[in-house]
Amino acid sequence: MFIKNTWYVAAWDHEVTREGMFTRTIIGVPVLMYRKADGEIVALEDRCCHRGAPLSVGRREGDCVRCMYHGLKFDAAGQCIEAPAQKRIPIQAKVKTYPVVQRHRWIWVWMGDPDKADESLIPDTQWLDHPDWRSLDGYIHYDVNYLLICDNLLDFSHLPFVHPTTLGGGADYAATQPKVDRIDDGVRITRWAIGIDAPPFAAAVKEWGGKVDRWNIYNFTLPSILLMDSGMAPTGQGAEQGNRDGAIEFRGCQAITPETENSTHYFFAHPHNFSIDKPDVTRSIHEAVVAAFDEDRDIITAQQRSLSLAPDFKMVAFGIDAALNQFRWAVNKRLAEEAAEDALAKEAASVQGAASARLATRG
Structure with missing residues (x-):
């Protein structure tokens, strides 16, 4: 439906501040943005990994964000670093982060594979x-x-x-x-x-x-x-x-x-x-x-x-x-290319999973 491996304008620079939090939905994904104390912009998926509550209705705690449903606290890298009443935090307890760049007063967010986020393409x-x-x-x-x-x-x-x-x-x-x-x-x-x-x-x-x-x-x-x-x-x-x-x-x-x-x-x-x-x-x-x-x-x-x-x-x-x-031809071409890449990645993951299962059986 949407191109993912590209830079999207998400906000004007003044919309994202050091004090508060700002959320905007981009290609169907709610994205939470805020600035750390040093001015660096953070872009997280605006959805707690625990029960899916929006982090944007939570609160800032320094450079971190606390979900105000069950109190989970996330750092700027999206990792859960505190869970009240629970000492052990699951390693998978994290929210997705997005590459984000401010340039000439527009804030750009990369919604696809972060390894492909080339700032020279802005x-x-x-x-x-x-x-x-x-x-x-x-x-x-x-x-x-x-x-x-x-x-x-x-x-x-x-x-x-x-x-x-x-x-x-x-x-x-x-x-x-x-x-x-x-x-x-x-x-x-x-x-x-x-x-x-x-x-x-x-x-x-x-x-x-x-x-x-x-x-x-x-x-x-x-x-x-x-x-x-x-x-x-x-x-x-x-x-x-x-x-x-x-x-x-x-x-x-x-x-x-x-x-x-x-x-x-x-x-x-x-x-x-x-x-x-x-x-x-x-x-x-x-x-x-x-x-x-x-x-x-x-x-x-x-x-x-x-x-x-x-x-x-x-x-x-x-x-x-x-x-x-x-232009619509260019859009459809890029969508088809991304769909083909996704299909190849899923096929490779399936093959790897099957191979791992066979090794486990032999063991």
């Missing part, structure tokens, strides 16, 4: 805390399957229709055809609209005095990360050839993290490199983005309700679906 989101860029933190919770959100982000032709007063543009923007390229673990979309009206959010932060050339260039990679170079410049000056004088530029960072099969966490920010000393400009951009993303949530939630009533519904493909079809 996407570069340097604009979230770069001194030359400004943005505000964004988070939206969706009651929909994460792939429907991915579909939406992989086809910007919906902008003039879903977002006519926010991020959208005119019909001329919808008519522009993007270039779609397959890249490692995803797709790259390049979309230029030459000589169009500035969309409302851009008109609110700059007087253009005429038409603009607008671009959206972004990578959308597994598990579901969008990193975008976007902006607009006065038309006719050669922005498409690299001249961005007088332009406004953004570096959108968006992460779609599945919560369950039908619910999703959506983390986002829209860093800009102009008027960074004017908080009202940053706030105006953020508010326009939030308003637009609420519009997306409305239509995608309605779509989810419609699809839930017709499980056998077959979508009719159009040319504008090229990017989302390629």
Whole structure:
């Protein structure tokens, strides 16, 4: 159902503190996060190994957590180190831990095989805390399957229709055809609209005095990360050839993290490199983005309700679906690879178990 051997965004840095505990469900697994006294982040399965009570309703004791059902105490490595009224603690009394990394204000958690958790695979989101860029933190919770959100982000032709007063543009923007390229673990979309009206959010932060050339260039990679170079410049000056004088530029960072099969966490920010000393400009951009993303949530939630009533519904493909079809192909390919690896591991374990049983019988 979900890719496991990958990094998922689990939280913004300010959500996980030294004093308290923070829990969030990632791909169907409740994950408890907190910071040790030295600031290091801990990520444990939010489920006591004894009777399955959530550790997040327990209490912090230094760098440890105590389950408040039967009093078991766990260290930051997930090992039970204290059990009231019981001197001997079973060696298997531990909760699962997850590799966790904080980078550029996002906290990333690896939900699969910890031996495969390569930090170099974490996407570069340097604009979230770069001194030359400004943005505000964004988070939206969706009651929909994460792939429907991915579909939406992989086809910007919906902008003039879903977002006519926010991020959208005119019909001329919808008519522009993007270039779609397959890249490692995803797709790259390049979309230029030459000589169009500035969309409302851009008109609110700059007087253009005429038409603009607008671009959206972004990578959308597994598990579901969008990193975008976007902006607009006065038309006719050669922005498409690299001249961005007088332009406004953004570096959108968006992460779609599945919560369950039908619910999703959506983390986002829209860093800009102009008027960074004017908080009202940053706030105006953020508010326009939030308003637009609420519009997306409305239509995608309605779509989810419609699809839930017709499980056998077959979508009719159009040319504008090229990017989302390629991304879903990448998702399915990775899921198939992980399923094959799991099957081989189970087969190997079964063979080893049978061999051990034969040796025991002979003995």
